[in-house]
């Protein structure tokens with residue numbers, strides 16, 4: 001049976017994951033597939049992988065959403081902090097649409113996670129300004145106000161005490177510098193306090209792989225704003241990308 005369910009692809013530094021998504025539940029509609037990200041992950045190399053990935057789901061004919069860890073405006077990628085620099089300037093919507101023969105919409109990875117957490121996860125039903133951050137190789141951010149996304153906030157690159165914030169407070173900084181949870185929590189407090197001052201949000205949601213261990217560090221943060229772990233965990237990118245594509249992209 002063919003379905004018009006949207007398909008989400010989460011393009012990450014180590015793996016590329018994809019699955020059709022059931023928008024009623026925010027869950028995968030079929031078992032997810034995962035392939036290793038190639039060493040040289042240029043847009044052209046990635047397009048080939050997307051074609052193979054989609055061929056594994058011949059019955060799914062809906063729109064395709066793809067996360068990218070960079071600024072995306074009208075389908076064109078404008079930054080590439082932690083990916084191959086050849087992404088900058090690439091018209092990814094067009095490239096992937098031509099390569100796959102499907103309607104493809106590219107979205108910033110944190111924005112996708114933010115959409116998914118607000119619609120189906122930790123921030124479901126919350127009004128006002130929710131800031132979803134992902135702590136990984138970099139720091140991703142999504143600003144969602146009353147369910148509406150303001151894309152490309154890029155708050156991981158705020159300059160704090162003379163440093164690019166993600167270089168000090170991302171999970172990669174914790175592992176690279178072998179920081180204790182306590183030490184990292186201090187840096188996170190500085191980071192989230194800066195966000196509090198600038199945005200006065202209702203809620204912070206913390207995603208990224210390390211959110212699995214949130215009880216190790218979230219209770220150590222000293223903030224005025226509620227801060228909770230993401231709920232969709234490693235599904236957020238796929239689900240958010242599919243949701244984004246189902247709404248026709250940006």
Ligand code: BGC
Nearest residue numbers: 069070071081110138139140
């Ligand atoms: C990039 C963002 C991305 C974040 C998380 C940052 O370095 O600039 O676009 O959302 O990393 O991957």
